[in-house]
Amino acid sequence: MMSTEEALNCLKQSSTVTGDSVFTHLSELLRHILASRPNNAVDVLETSFLLKATRYISKESSGFLREGRDPKDVQAVASFLDLFSTKEVVEAPDDPKTKDKKPKPDAEGSEDTETVDTETETEETEAEPTNEFEAENLLADSVFMDAVGIGLGRIETHMIMLALKKLGDDPALGITTLRFFGKIFGTRRNYFVFESKVGGEGEGGQEGDEAEGTEEGGESEEGGAGAGAKAVKEEPLTFPPNVKDDVPVEEGAGPNANVYWVCNRLDEKCVRLPAVTPLQISTARKIKKFLTGDLEAEVTAVPPFPGVEKNFLRAQIARISAGTQLAPEGFFSASGGGEDDQSGAELTANEEWARPADAELGALTAWVHRQLYIRRTGRCADYEKPEPEEGQEESESAGETETETEATDDGEGTEGGDDGAATEDGEKSSPEEPEEIPEPLRTVDADADVADGVKPWSVSFSSSIAGFKNQVVCLRSLVWPGAFALATPSKFNNIYVGFAVKNSDYVPPVPPAMQKESRGEFVESSELPPEPEKEAPEGTDGEGTEGETTEGEETEEE
Amino acid sequence: MENNLILTLEALASSGCIVPSEMRCAIQISLKYKKRDAGLRSLSLWGRIFTAGGKDYLLAEGVKSIKLVKRKLVFDTRYYFSQNGAVWLDLQSPSDEQFDLCKKIKGPFRGDPSHLYFVPDPPPPPLPPPGPETTMQPAFLTPTTAVAEEGEGDSKEEDSATEGESEMDEDSDGPPPPAEAQVETDEEGPDPELNPEEDNGEPAEPPPPKGQDVGELVRLASLMRWVDEDCGVVPIGGMVLDAHNNLVQNVVFPGLEFADKLEYYGHLFRGYERGPLSKDITGFWSLQQQPLTNDVTIRSLLWPGYHMYCSGTNFDFGSLYFGWGERNRDIAFMIN
Incomplete structure (x- = not known):
């Protein structure tokens, strides 16, 4: 006969496999049954198995043990809490948004108000005045976004507002207007994208509470953007062979009229995206890739993309905003700019704009594209290619295939979908097929259908009940899934939440034209044939196949 | 099986899964009502399909039973749809032929239940x-x-x-x-x-x-089945067999040891434990983990719009599909 102690010792013998013991298992089982009190406890005594299979037994090297101890984790939380720090809040009392924001941290709510009253206290610590900037009332709009089922939810939106404030407050950046562009999912991390106009221009952001009061064209914007560009000096991009970047960049205009800032997490510092080049846009139109979330990641695609992921991201943002940023008709009026060159056109907000009735806003004719159409060249402004000189003949023909595929692909690459003229110009010749350039504020109605009878925009209302007052109207893009425009009862807004992938079939580029056979005379040689040389891999293709074959061999060996 | 609606919507809001407030307001009650009406063991929101016509579909999946029969999981699930969130109507489960036909349809959903898609032979x-x-x-x-x-x-x-x-x-x-x-x-x-x-x-x-017409509702049901088969992500251990060989939610689910590994998530409708996501083609899934909270979000790149979350603190999990209802045909070119 065993003594109780002996019996206990026996029961407490822990398994070498799981570390569990009969004793702890049974006590856990009883605890569980008592806790959950099933009606037929004895019938479901397989609970025992269940517990055994699923109960958590702490082990070495378990994921949970690490929880919160990783210095990286702690740092993340610390920077997250920085967003709620009250010290800068005081400096921008003019901004109504910041006032909205302050009551956020519940516990600190009372403190906040105190600090507002006693401004001097914080001024001591912060000598530099924070930057003043304008922002739209995203928080209010988020309610309307909720109503039509878009956006990111209340909590994340609030975080975004805090991050936006942090970015805008930075005096070194001198941002005048700032708005949240959207969230872009990457495979490993996500991007939060902010859109700004960097200060320095004259009448930039004077349009009252409207965020993008004026859509600045070239000249006045240029100074500010250029100055900003100097601050973030980019290393020159390495271009793949056979790709020439001969189309000049539009500095501070067209696709570069706005500056974009991204961060992976809202508590991180935002990084300014470099200006986009026309070549990057036209290449981005030809490829279809997911973003990874790493700004410096390589973009592996065919045709090769001239740049890293931040350039690709920037190009996608340019395409998305050109294709999907909408405004209600009549809100802006365009002025200036020549017939051929609309890039100089300025958008001015109409002061006396009144929001049309819900039903009217439900028609596609009531909406216009706010951003300029990006042409085949990757520019908004007109650009004539200079005639190739004699010496350049060679390289021109090498680049010909590139431009050729560009032309064929362009039909699906055009952002607004106005690809009427861009369909069949297969060969690139000097008298290029005239591209149909839409007006600066082109109505959405004219966008090309995505399928027969399917408009590129789908209109939805916040309520399906007839006669519901004060509806929110939402336009969803079918071309860029995730792009939304909405008309709130007082204004409008745009947001993008998605993968930054266009809804169009990927068309692999046509392989380069076959090389012409040598027309030279073959002269019989009296010498011995040369030793066969080892073939050097050429270009990306060679590398690609090489990699594949080695991989294949490996798998075969396995 | 039944997701916690509130937690799921809260967790996936940052992925853009937002139900319009009017529908959100309605489904609170209407889902419960439908569940009782249809005699289901569970009924959970499955997703939302954006439609070209503007009248979106909300979809819900009900479970009568998931049983282990001869070492295979047999599902008795029902599909429901709603266009206003209040009234849930049944979707017939598609036959295998219809299912195959629907896989060929391109283009967005129209938002009109009577719409017919023409599928050429x-x-x-x-x-x-x-x-x-x-x-x-x-x-x-x-x-x-x-x-x-x-x-x-x-x-x-x-x-x-x-x-x-x-x-x-x-x-x-x-x-x-x-x-x-x-x-x-x-x-x-x-x-x-x-x-x-x-x-x-x-x-x-x-x-x-020559060809056949396929109704939008058939396509809708096929879509649910298709996404379920391709995705249907459940953390392994999150569901267990009970004494009657029913697969049920594991009330004592202790979370995942390595929540950031695809090995720990299974395709429920493709063998569950025997079909971990890690066996899919590399790059089909995007897994992101939040520091400290250890919340995991898994996104399907094959079905953009399919999001799954697994909380790192209370081990709650759930998934939703919010998208245009089209599979990513070009994924081979798009992943790194």
Whole structure:
């Protein structure tokens, strides 16, 4: 006969496999049954198995043990809490948004108000005045976004507002207007994208509470953007062979009229995206890739993309905003700019704009594209290619295939979908097929259908009940899934939440034209044939196949 | 199986899964009501399909039972849809033929339950399998099936010998090769010179291309099944077999040891534990983990819009599909 102690010792013998013991298992089982009190406890005594299979037994090297101890984790939380720090809040009392924001941290709510009253206290610590900037009332709009089922939810939106404030407050950046562009999912991390106009221009952001009061064209914007560009000096991009970047960049205009800032997490510092080049846009139109979330990641695609992921991201943002940023008709009026060159056109907000009735806003004719159409060249402004000189003949023909595929692909690459003229110009010749350039504020109605009878925009209302007052109207893009425009009862807004992938079939580029056979005379040689040389891999293709074959061999060996 | 609606929507809001407030307001009650009405064990919100017409579909999936029978999981699930969030209507489970047909449909959903999608028959060389014909081998008496049978016979050489007699009743003048060309003509139209002599029987309707109409609701149900099969992500251990061999939610689920590994998540509808995501093609999934909270969000890149979350603190999990209802056909080019 065993003594109780002996019996206990026996029961407490822990398994070498799981570390569990009969004793702890049974006590856990009883605890569980008592806790959950099933009606037929004895019938479901397989609970025992269940517990055994699923109960958590702490082990070495378990994921949970690490929880919160990783210095990286702690740092993340610390920077997250920085967003709620009250010290800068005081400096921008003019901004109504910041006032909205302050009551956020519940516990600190009372403190906040105190600090507002006693401004001097914080001024001591912060000598530099924070930057003043304008922002739209995203928080209010988020309610309307909720109503039509878009956006990111209340909590994340609030975080975004805090991050936006942090970015805008930075005096070194001198941002005048700032708005949240959207969230872009990457495979490993996500991007939060902010859109700004960097200060320095004259009448930039004077349009009252409207965020993008004026859509600045070239000249006045240029100074500010250029100055900003100097601050973030980019290393020159390495271009793949056979790709020439001969189309000049539009500095501070067209696709570069706005500056974009991204961060992976809202508590991180935002990084300014470099200006986009026309070549990057036209290449981005030809490829279809997911973003990874790493700004410096390589973009592996065919045709090769001239740049890293931040350039690709920037190009996608340019395409998305050109294709999907909408405004209600009549809100802006365009002025200036020549017939051929609309890039100089300025958008001015109409002061006396009144929001049309819900039903009217439900028609596609009531909406216009706010951003300029990006042409085949990757520019908004007109650009004539200079005639190739004699010496350049060679390289021109090498680049010909590139431009050729560009032309064929362009039909699906055009952002607004106005690809009427861009369909069949297969060969690139000097008298290029005239591209149909839409007006600066082109109505959405004219966008090309995505399928027969399917408009590129789908209109939805916040309520399906007839006669519901004060509806929110939402336009969803079918071309860029995730792009939304909405008309709130007082204004409008745009947001993008998605993968930054266009809804169009990927068309692999046509392989380069076959090389012409040598027309030279073959002269019989009296010498011995040369030793066969080892073939050097050429270009990306060679590398690609090489990699594949080695991989294949490996798998075969396995 | 039943997701916690509030937690799921809260957790996936940052992925853009937002139910319009009016619908959100309605489903609170309507889902419970429907569940009781239909006698389901669980009924959870499945997703939202954006439609070109603007009237989006909310979808819900109900579970009657998930049983382990002969070492295989047998699902008795029901599909429901709603366009206003309040009224939930049943979706018929698609037959295998309908399911295959729906996989071929391109373009967005229209938002009109009565909309018909036209699915052209595949070109005959790889043998026309559309819908019912493949299942009814014995019925070779009606003229339409005879044509199909012929196509089948032509591609499978050994069949044509055995079935030859029955087919000859229909078109005695044409040997098998022209008959196949005949089918081709019906679909592609301008191809007359291949069989100019055969004009007596079938070619009555050359202009309209052959194919079938599929209703939007069939497509909707097929979509649910398709996404379930491709995704249907559940953390392994999150569901367990009870004493009656029913797969049920594990009330003592202790979370995942390594929540950031795809090995720890399974395709519920593809064998659950035996079908971990790590066995899928590399790059089909995007897994992100939040520091400290250890919340995990998994996104399908094959089905952009499918999001799954697994909380790192209370081990709650759930998934939603919020998208346009189209599979990413170009994924091979898009992943790194």
